[in-house]
Every structure is written in C-alpha cells, then in structure tokens.
Amino acid sequence: MNAPDRITAFATAHPAVPAAYLTVTLGLTMFSVQPVLIALSLAGALVYGSCLRGLASVLAALRWQLPLIALIALVNPLFSAAGLTEVFRIGPRAIYLESIWYGCAMGGLLVTSALWFQAAAELLPFDRVMALAGNAAPVVALMVSMVMRLIPRFMRQGRSILTVQGVVSRGRGSLVASTRSRLRASSVLMGWAMEDSLETADAMRARGWGVARRRTTYARHRFTGADALRLLALLAAAAAMVGLAWLASSQYRFFPTMSALVPWWGYVPYALWMLVPTALHVYERGRFA
Amino acid sequence: MRGENRGSVPPCGQVPPDRSGSTSGAGFASPHGQASPIAEHNATGETIHISGLSFTYPGAASPVLHGLDWTVPAGAFALVVGGTGSGKSTLLSLLKPEIAPAGVRTGDARVLGEPLGSLAPAASASGIGYVFQNPDNQLVCESVWHEMAFGLENLGVPQGEMRRLVAETSYFFGMEDWFRSRTDTLSGGRKQLLALASVLVMQPRLLLLDEPTAQLDPIAERTFLHALFRVNRELGCTVVVATHRPQAMVPYATCAFELKEGRIGPVADISALEERPALFEGDNVARGGGRQDAASACGAADVGASSVSGTVGAGIPSAPAASRPPAAVNPQRSEQASPFQAFANTRRRAQPAVRLARAWFRYGRDADWVLRNLDLTVAPGRIHALVGGNGSGKSTLLSLMAGARTLSKGSLSCAASARALLPQDPRAVFAEETVADELMEWARMAGCGQRSADAMADRMGLADLMALHPYDLSGGQQQLLALAKLTLTRPGLLLLDEPSKGLDLAARRTVARLLRELADAGTDIVLATHDLDFVSQVVDDVSMVFDGEIACTSPREEFFAGNVYYRP
Numbered sequence: 001m002n003a004p005d006r007i008t009a010f011a012t013a014h015p016a017v018p019a020a021y022l023t024v025t026l027g028l029t030m031f032s033v034q035p036v037l038i039a040l041s042l043a044g045a046l047v048y049g050s051c052l053r054g055l056a057s058v059l060a061a062l063r064w065q066l067p068l069i070a071l072i073a074l075v076n077p078l079f080s081a082a083g084l085t086e087v088f089r090i091g092p093r094a095i096y097l098e099s100i101w102y103g104c105a106m107g108g109l110l111v112t113s114a115l116w117f118q119a120a121a122e123l124l125p126f127d128r129v130m131a132l133a134g135n136a137a138p139v140v141a142l143m144v145s146m147v148m149r150l151i152p153r154f155m156r157q158g159r160s161i162l163t164v165q166g167v168v169s170r171g172r173g174s175l176v177a178s179t180r181s182r183l184r185a186s187s188v189l190m191g192w193a194m195e196d197s198l199e200t201a202d203a204m205r206a207r208g209w210g211v212a213r214r215r216t217t218y219a220r221h222r223f224t225g226a227d228a229l230r231l232l233a234l235l236a237a238a239a240a241m242v243g244l245a246w247l248a249s250s251q252y253r254f255f256p257t258m259s260a261l262v263p264w265w266g267y268v269p270y271a272l273w274m275l276v277p278t279a280l281h282v283y284e285r286g287r288f289a
Numbered sequence: 290m291r292g293e294n295r296g297s298v299p300p301c302g303q304v305p306p307d308r309s310g311s312t313s314g315a316g317f318a319s320p321h322g323q324a325s326p327i328a329e330h331n332a333t334g335e336t337i338h339i340s341g342l343s344f345t346y347p348g349a350a351s352p353v354l355h356g357l358d359w360t361v362p363a364g365a366f367a368l369v370v371g372g373t374g375s376g377k378s379t380l381l382s383l384l385k386p387e388i389a390p391a392g393v394r395t396g397d398a399r400v401l402g403e404p405l406g407s408l409a410p411a412a413s414a415s416g417i418g419y420v421f422q423n424p425d426n427q428l429v430c431e432s433v434w435h436e437m438a439f440g441l442e443n444l445g446v447p448q449g450e451m452r453r454l455v456a457e458t459s460y461f462f463g464m465e466d467w468f469r470s471r472t473d474t475l476s477g478g479r480k481q482l483l484a485l486a487s488v489l490v491m492q493p494r495l496l497l498l499d500e501p502t503a504q505l506d507p508i509a510e511r512t513f514l515h516a517l518f519r520v521n522r523e524l525g526c527t528v529v530v531a532t533h534r535p536q537a538m539v540p541y542a543t544c545a546f547e548l549k550e551g552r553i554g555p556v557a558d559i560s561a562l563e564e565r566p567a568l569f570e571g572d573n574v575a576r577g578g579g580r581q582d583a584a585s586a587c588g589a590a591d592v593g594a595s596s597v598s599g600t601v602g603a604g605i606p607s608a609p610a611a612s613r614p615p616a617a618v619n620p621q622r623s624e625q626a627s628p629f630q631a632f633a634n635t636r637r638r639a640q641p642a643v644r645l646a647r648a649w650f651r652y653g654r655d656a657d658w659v660l661r662n663l664d665l666t667v668a669p670g671r672i673h674a675l676v677g678g679n680g681s682g683k684s685t686l687l688s689l690m691a692g693a694r695t696l697s698k699g700s701l702s703c704a705a706s707a708r709a710l711l712p713q714d715p716r717a718v719f720a721e722e723t724v725a726d727e728l729m730e731w732a733r734m735a736g737c738g739q740r741s742a743d744a745m746a747d748r749m750g751l752a753d754l755m756a757l758h759p760y761d762l763s764g765g766q767q768q769l770l771a772l773a774k775l776t777l778t779r780p781g782l783l784l785l786d787e788p789s790k791g792l793d794l795a796a797r798r799t800v801a802r803l804l805r806e807l808a809d810a811g812t813d814i815v816l817a818t819h820d821l822d823f824v825s826q827v828v829d830d831v832s833m834v835f836d837g838e839i840a841c842t843s844p845r846e847e848f849f850a851g852n853v854y855y856r857p
Contacts, residue, residue, distance in 0.1 A: 142429075142430070145429075145430045145432070149430060149473060157714075163693040167692060167784075168731055168778050170708065188716075199426035200426050202387075206488075208491070211414050212444050213445070215443060216441070218435070218448065
C-alpha cells in the first residue's frame with residue numbers, strides 16, 4: 001500500500017473487476033482436471049508472471065515448481081493404483097501410466113493455482129481488497145486495518161524488549177536464563193500492548209467511535225459505468241468458459257485408460273481467457289510508450 | 290448532524306471561500322497579522338468556562354482539582370503548565386466527555402457554551418478535538434488516508450463531504466507526499482502531525498492537547514507547534530496545551546495558566562516560561578564553569594575516585610566532591626557499596642571506554658549503510674552525548690556499543706563488559722507487578738541488595754510509589770524507574786537513548802544528578818539525545834553524528850561555542 005499502484009492489468013478498474021476475473025480463473029483452474037486446460041492455465045499464469053516479475057524470476061521459481069510436479073507424479077501411483085497400462089512393478093505393486101499422468105496433472109494444477117494466487121496479490125493489493133470489503137462491512141475493514149497496523153509495531157516492541165534484556169544479561173553470565181528470556185519478553189510485550197490499547201481505545205472514543213449507527217467509508221474506488229460494462233463482459237465470457245471447461249472435462253477420462261486428446265476449437269477461447277491479464281498488462285504499459 | 294454544533298462561530302477546518310484558493314497551493318498565504326474575521330468573531334465568546342470545579346478519583350483521599358475557576362476565551366492559544374502529577378491531564382480529559390475519568394466531579398463547567406455532558410455525542414466528538422502524548426498509541430489505522438478518514442467514518446459523514454474535508458485538511462498540512470504511506474513507516478513527528486490532522490479534519494472548535502510534543506525531537510516539535518499555531522491563528526480554533534516544558538510553545542501562546550496543588554491561576558509573565566532552568570541547583574549551579582576544569586584537567590579519573598560514596602546506596606554525595614577525603618575510599622569495598630560505583634578497575638584505566646574504528650554498518654544486504662567508516666573514541670568515566678537528526682544512526686550506535694548488533698566491517702571495543710541500555714520507551718524494561726519488584730528484578734543478580742534498591746528509589750523520588758504497578762506511574766516516573774532499574778545492575782557502560790524525553794523539571798534534575806554521580810564514580814555513559822538543553826548542562830563530551838560519520842567530537846563548551854545553528 002506504500003507504493004503507488006503498479007501499472008498493470010485492471011489498475012484503473014474497480015477492484016470488483018479483477019476480483020471477479022481471479023475468482024473465475026481460480027475456479028476454472030481448480031475444477032477442470034483436463035491436461036490441455038491445465039496446460040493453458042499454467043501457460044497464462046507463467047506468461048503474466050514473467051510480465052510482472054520478469055522472465056528470470058519466473059524461471060527461478062520453476063526450479064521448485066517442476067520438481068514438485070514430478071514428485072506428485074511419482075508419488076501418486078504409489079497411493080492410487082488405477083489404470084490399465086502397466087509401466088513397471090515395484091515388488092508386488094504395479095505402477096500404471098495413467099496414475100503417473102494423473103499425478104502430473106494434479107501437480108500442474110497445484111502449481112498453476114499457486115501462480116494465480118501470486119498474480120492475485122499483484123492484481124488485488126490489500127487496500128483494494130479493503131475497498132471491496134469496506135462498503136459491505138466497514139467495521140471488519142477497520143479491524144483488518146488495525147491488525148495490519150499492530151503487527152509491525154509488536155515486532156518492533158518485541159525486538160526492543162529482547163535487546164534490553166540481552167544487553168543486561170551479557171557480560172554477567174546468565175542473568176536471565178535463555179529459556180525464560182523469551183517467556184519474559186512475551187509477558188512484557190503483553191503488558192505493554194494492553195497498556196497501549198487503553199490509550200488507543202481512548203483515542204478512538206475521542207474521535208467519535210460508535211457515535212453513528214452505521215459507519216461510512218472513504219472508499220477510494222468508485223464503481224463506474226465502464227466498470228459495470230467490464231464486469232458484464234467478464235461474466236458473460238466466464239459463463240462461456242465454464243461451459244467449455246465442463247465440456248472438455250466431461251469428455252476426458254484418465255481411468256481406466258486415458259482418452260485421446262484431439263484438436264478442438266474450444267481451446268482457443270479458453271487460452272484467450274487465460275491471457276487476458278497479459279494482454280491488459282501489455283496494453284496498459286504500452287499506452288505511454 | 291454536522292451543522293447543528295456550529296452555532297454562530299465558524300468551526301476550524303472550514304476555510305472561508307476567499308481563502309480556499311490558496312489552500313490548495315503549497316504556499317498557503319498566512320493571514321495572521323491582519324485581523325482575520327474569524328478571530329475577531331471568536332474573541333467575543335468563551336470556549337471554556339469553569340467555576341468551582343473539583344474532581345476526586347475514586348478511592349483517593351484528596352481531590353486532584355480543587356475548586357477551579359478558569360476561563361479560556363475563544364480563539365486563544367492557552368498553555369497549562371505544571372509539574373508531573375499536578376492534574377493537567379485530568380483537567381483536560383474532564384473537558385472531553387468521551388474520555389473523562391471516573392470519579393466525583395462537582396462544580397460548574399461549560400465547554401463550547403454547553404454544560405459538560407449535555408453536548409450530543411456527535412457534536413462532542415467533532416467539536417472538541419483531543420491530541421494525546423504518544424503518537425504511536427493514538428493512531429488507529431494502517432494507512433495515512435484511512436487514519437484521516439477514521440473520525441468522519443465514525444460519524445457517518447457522507448462520502449462526498451468526507452473526501453472534501455480530508456482533501457482540504459491534507460492540503461492544509463501539506464500531507465500530499467505521504468498521504469498514501471503506512472502509518473508505521475512515518476517518523477514520530479509525522480505521526481503526531483497526522484494525529485493533529487486527523488482530529489482537525491472533524492472541524493473542532495476546541496483543541497485539547499496533552500503533552501503533544503513530549504515524544505518529539507526539537508525539530509519535529511517546532512514543525513508541530515507551527516502547524517498548531519496556524520490552526521489557531523488561521524482557522525480560529527481555540528487551542529489548549531498542557532505541558533511541563535513550555536519553552537518552545539511560549540512564542541505562540543496568547544495566555545498561560547499554572548496548575549499547582551489542585552488550583553489554577555494565570556501566569557502573569559508568559560515570557561518567563563521561556564527560560565531554561567538550571568539542572569544543577571544550589572552548590573552545583575556553577576557547574577557550567579566549576580566542574581569543567583576539574584573534568585578536563587584530569588580526565589575525570591581522580592574526580593571519580595574522590596566522590597565515590599562509601600555508604601551503602603544511600604550515598605548521595607550532595608556535598609561538593611572535593612570535601613570528601615579520597616583516601617577514605619577503598620575501591621575493594623565496591624562489592625557492597627553504592628550502585629553508582631561500578632567495577633573498581635574502571636576508574637584506574639586509561640584506555641577509552643568505547644572505541645570504534647573504521648566502522649561500517651547496515652541492517653540488511655540490500656539496505657543502505659547506516660554507518661560509513663565511522664571513528665569514535667569515548668573517554669572513560671565521562672558522559673558522552675551523541676547528537677544528530679532523526680535516522681542519523683545514534684540509536685544504531687548505541688545498540689552496537691551494547692553488543693546487541695555487530696558491525697558489518699571495522700572494529701569496536703568496549704572497556705566494560707557489564708552494560709545496560711535504556712531504550713526510548715521505558716516500558717520495554719518493565720516485567721514485574723510492583724515498582725519494588727521491578728527494582729529488584731535484576732539488581733540481586735548484579736550484587737545489589739534491597740537496601741541499595743530502597744536507597745535508589747528514595748533518591749529517584751519513587752519511595753512512595755513502591756507498591757504501585759509500573760504502568761500506574763506517569764511517563765516521567767516510568768523513565769526514572771527504568772533508569773533506576775538499569776543502574777541497579779551496576780553497569781560499567783550505561784547507554785541511554787533519549788533519557789530526558791518527557792521529563793518535567795524535577796525529574797530532569799534527578800536524572801542529571803544521577804548521571805553526574807555515576808560518571809564521577811567511574812561509569813562510562815553514552816547517551817543519544819535531541820535535548821540540547823540537557824546536553825549543554827549535563828554532559829562532558831559531545832559528538833555530532835551526520836551522514837553515517839562523526840562530524841565532530843569535542844568537550845561540551847567547545848561544541849556549543851563553535852556551533853552557529855545547533856544550540857539549545
């Protein structure tokens with residue numbers, strides 16, 4: 001929230017728009033267990049990720065993501081022995097190609113979801129989520145804001161307490177036993193925080209906390225007609241995607257044998273959907289170039 | 290809802306149309322000097338009118354406030370001075386019904402023309418603004434914009450009006466650059482400015498401030514007071530500031546009152562409040578000249594030996610040091626001797642107390658250097674002050690000397706192994722239920738007994754408070770308690786971060802005397818401070834930290850003689 005809004009997809013839209021897009025995309029990714037759809041979603045997430053963070057950082061992340069997929073692919077057959085195409089045997093257990101392939105798909109799905117969540121953090125930073133929630137639940141929004149304020153403060157206070165007792169115990173043997181020292185620090189922090197909260201409560205009351213029956217919000221995001229149009233277009237496309245995904249998933253089987261994958265026109269709109277953030281990102285960046 | 294409490298007097302924060310053009314500019318032409326229509330109008334009314342007000346806390350034997358008669362005219366900038374515990378905070382919070390303390394109140398009090406307590410909640414919340422001492426505790430939200438909107442959100446102000454008020458107030462304070470920042474990343478001065486702005490956005494007609502600058506450095510204090518001054522003169526808002534250190538505020542004040550023994554009276558000569566009282570009274574008044582030659586002549590070593598008190602703890606050498614026969618002191622007795630006496634050998638050494646050579650330091654791999662090739666030598670048995678702006682690295686230097694952090698490059702050596710660090714907030718030190726237990730928590734393990742603790746409590750003025758919880762003490766008393774507790778660990782090197790922050794005159798004197806005696810007894814003391822008045826009266830050597838290096842180190846008199854801008 002400290003930095004100005006990043007120039008990326010949906011930066012100028014009402015947060016409801018990226019929220020809708022991300023919800024649909026994550027839903028599509030997690031519920032359509034079909035190799036091509038997973039691959040398309042993964043590709044979309046990877047391309048957008050490299051737009052945001054650069055190719056190098058995306059490739060660096062693949063260093064743990066690919067082994068994770070491989071691991072799931074290898075471990076899955078050990079737990080679910082299903083399928084007909086036997087690859088090899090470990091002792092009495094048969095390992096089937098279908099199981100490995102299914103594990104691959106599940107691993108891919110996991111990594112893809114993680115990547116989309118990562119994108120979500122960029123597309124919907126905390127303050128935009130707050131603006132989204134603030135209109136509906138101002139008190140919850142305020143509570144979250146207060147908690148976010150307290151965390152760095154507690155960290156700072158805790159460090160200060162530990163420093164003071166560390167300095168006193170140094171050079172005098174174990175003045176404060178190290179096991180007790182953390183306990184002591186947390187009890188000191190507790191007392192300190194409680195004391196501070198009394199004053200914070202006073203400061204809140206002094207500024208009229210609880211005076212009005214319903215709080216209003218200083219929302220920084222206005223929902224405009226353009227946002228409504230974008231949302232409508234998104235939802236219409238989303239309905240089509242859900243249909244396509246359902247069609248593709250229902251026609252595909254991993255077990256007992258895998259269905260054959262054939263070229264299909266339906267993959268094209270699905271791929272386009274996954275590339276929406278990338279396209280918008282390129283467009284937003286290019287407008288000033 | 291917001292219209293009803295305005296009455297005939299335009300509230301603060303509402304800039305008349307003819308000036309609104311300049312509000313949005315960076316310059317904001319200051320109209321004071323010429324009689325503003327608001328000020329003229331306000332001058333006719335009384336914002337606070339109190340007669341015969343008494344207040345007693347539940348369970349207390351005697352009232353804190355005793356038949357007060359007090360009037361503050363509208364548009365005034367009033368100071369309420371008085372020592373710690375004189376009831377300044379009680380008086381101020383009584384005027385703000387939301388935070389009024391529990392207790393028995395008698396007498397008549399009117400605020401904004403209405404009897405206390407009869408103001409509607411919304412009118413009271415917006416009409417009477419209150420700024421607390423601690424900038425950290427009164428900020429509620431994570432980001433500056435949310436903090437600004439907080440009060441208006443509470444009142445249910447419609448979004449359009451809220452945005453206008455927030456924008457207007459932010460321009461008034463020049464907050465555009467940090468409006469989107471997180472509150473936690475702001476400096477103390479900015480936090481307090483934000484606290485003021487977030488109160489002012491609600492358009493109060495009366496602003497009550499309780500020690501608003503006690504936690505700020507002098508430069509931030511001046512910035513804050515200037516903002517407050519503009520609020521008072523340009524917007525016609527009545528301002529009442531309770532403080533025990535009025536020096537910096539006097540130029541802005543239109544009237545001053547002193548609260549003493551439960552009664553309030555006007556201060557006849559306001560400019561007299563500007564004087565900086567001496568910290569060493571009586572026989573020590575001449576310290577400025579007298580001590581200096583002794584200290585500089587013999588590197589404090591002999592002076593230290595001569596003033597060590599042989600009696601247990603109670604030894605508060607009030608007699609001049611020279612009158613005590615040095616031979617009577619046996620360094621070996623230090624085991625059971627006063628806590629002011631550090632380890633015997635610290636007094637005989639010639640090597641520096643602390644020595645940093647070519648020191649480099651940064652907090653993280655990607656962080657900027659905080660110290661760049663810094664050299665510093667602290668002479669033994671002296672009080673050494675580090676001065677410099679916010680973020681110049683003073684506190685970092687202290688934690689390095691304390692051994693809490695290690696240098697990135699370069700070398701650091703400290704003569705004393707037993708050290709103690711007084712943090713900026715004394716509450717980081719408190720772990721026990723009573724003041725008495727607090728003093729003893731570390732003392733026994735460092736070889737100080739109950740008698741030393743009692744003697745220490747006595748001399749710090751804490752003797753009557755031994756049964757209280759540390760959090761029930763005032764801010765100044767907490768600072769004294771923390772200092773006493775750390776002194777009882779008998780550190781050879783005492784490191785203090787802003788030891789005089791938030792102290793009233795009596796407490797400043799106590800701290801000054803304690804530090805002097807500790808240093809004379811051979812303790813090395815390094816303190817980081819913004820308080821140049823304290824520096825000019827208490828310390829021996831001063832180093833100015835600038836740009837990660839020591840700009841200069843010199844004895845105190847030389848330091849202030851050479852400085853053009855940097856003086857108390």
